[in-house]
Amino acid sequence: MLRKFGTLWKSYKYRFVPWLAFNFHKRSVRSVKDRGVDKIIPECVLLDQLRALTSALLQAQTWALPTIQCHHQLSYHLALQLFLQVMEETYGFHVYRAPSSLGGLGVLATTDRSCHVAVQQGQLVALYPGTIYLPVQPIFFQSINNPFIFRCIDGIMVDGNDKRISKALFKSCSSRDRVGPFPIADTSWLTDCLVNPLNVGQYVNNQSLDITGHSSNVAYQEMTIHPGDVPLEERQYLPNLWYSPPEALPVMDLPLRIVGLVATRNIQKGEELLSDYFTIIY
Structure with missing residues (x-):
C-alpha cells in the first residue's frame, strides 16, 4: 500500500503547486535541450494538424449534429460516435479515455483500420485542456488535491481538472x-461527451517503467495560437482560455497558449499513451 502511494506521489507532486512553491530550487519544469524550446515537430505542422481536425469537426457539426439532436434518447451516443468518426477519418486513428494500466483513467489510441500501428511518429494525439494562469495569478486553492495542473516551461500553468472549483x-x-x-472555447471536455476527442491530454499518465515496463510514447509541445491562426468559428473546439485576460484587448486579439501531446514514436493499436513530465528533446 505504501509503495503504491509512493509511486502515485512521485507523479502527483510535480503538479501540486504548494509542493512546487517550497521546492522551487529543484527541477519543477520539464527539461529540454534549449530553454523555452520543446519542438518535436515544427509549429506550422502542429497547427496544420490541429486545423485539419477543427475544420472537419465544424463541417460535421454543421451538417450532421442537427439530425442527431432530433434523436433525444440516442443523441449522446450518436454525437460521441460522430466526433470519434471525424477524428478517425481525419487522422486515421482516434483516442479515448479508458481504465489505465497504472490504475484510474488513462488515454488509449486505436484505429478502425486493419493495421498494427495506430499513430505515426510526429502526429498530434491530444491537447491538454484547462484554464491558463500566468505565474503571478492565484491558483493555490485550485491546486489543492488537484493532479491535473500542468506547468509550462515559462511558468504558465494550465488547470486541467474537470471537477469542483476548476470546472x-x-x-x-x-x-x-x-x-x-460563438463559444470561445470547448467546454465539452468537462463532460463525458467530448466534441473534440483530442481534449483528453490531462488524463495521459506519466510513464512508470517499474509498473508497466513501457517508456513514454508522447511528449508535450507548447504552442502559441496567434490571432487569425484559427478562425473564430473553430475556436469552440480548443479547450483553453485565460483565467484573467487584459481588459484593454478583446479576447480574440490575444494569443492563446495550447499544449499538445505529440507521438515520439509509432504507437500500436490499443496502446496506452504515456508521457514523460520531464522529457528531454534532442
Whole structure:
C-alpha cells in the first residue's frame, strides 16, 4: 500500500503547486535541450494538424449534429460516435479515455483500420485542456488535491481538472469570453461527451517503467495560437482560455497558449499513451 502511494506521489507532486512553491530550487519544469524550446515537430505542422481536425469537426457539426439532436434518447451516443468518426477519418486513428494500466483513467489510441500501428511518429494525439494562469495569478486553492495542473516551461500553468472549483471557473470564463453566437472555447471536455476527442491530454499518465515496463510514447509541445491562426468559428473546439485576460484587448486579439501531446514514436493499436513530465528533446 505504501509503495503504491509512493509511486502515485512521485507523479502527483510535480503538479501540486504548494509542493512546487517550497521546492522551487529543484527541477519543477520539464527539461529540454534549449530553454523555452520543446519542438518535436515544427509549429506550422502542429497547427496544420490541429486545423485539419477543427475544420472537419465544424463541417460535421454543421451538417450532421442537427439530425442527431432530433434523436433525444440516442443523441449522446450518436454525437460521441460522430466526433470519434471525424477524428478517425481525419487522422486515421482516434483516442479515448479508458481504465489505465497504472490504475484510474488513462488515454488509449486505436484505429478502425486493419493495421498494427495506430499513430505515426510526429502526429498530434491530444491537447491538454484547462484554464491558463500566468505565474503571478492565484491558483493555490485550485491546486489543492488537484493532479491535473500542468506547468509550462515559462511558468504558465494550465488547470486541467474537470471537477469542483476548476470546472466552475472554466465554465464561468467561457461564458465571460463568448463572442456573439460563438463559444470561445470547448467546454465539452468537462463532460463525458467530448466534441473534440483530442481534449483528453490531462488524463495521459506519466510513464512508470517499474509498473508497466513501457517508456513514454508522447511528449508535450507548447504552442502559441496567434490571432487569425484559427478562425473564430473553430475556436469552440480548443479547450483553453485565460483565467484573467487584459481588459484593454478583446479576447480574440490575444494569443492563446495550447499544449499538445505529440507521438515520439509509432504507437500500436490499443496502446496506452504515456508521457514523460520531464522529457528531454534532442
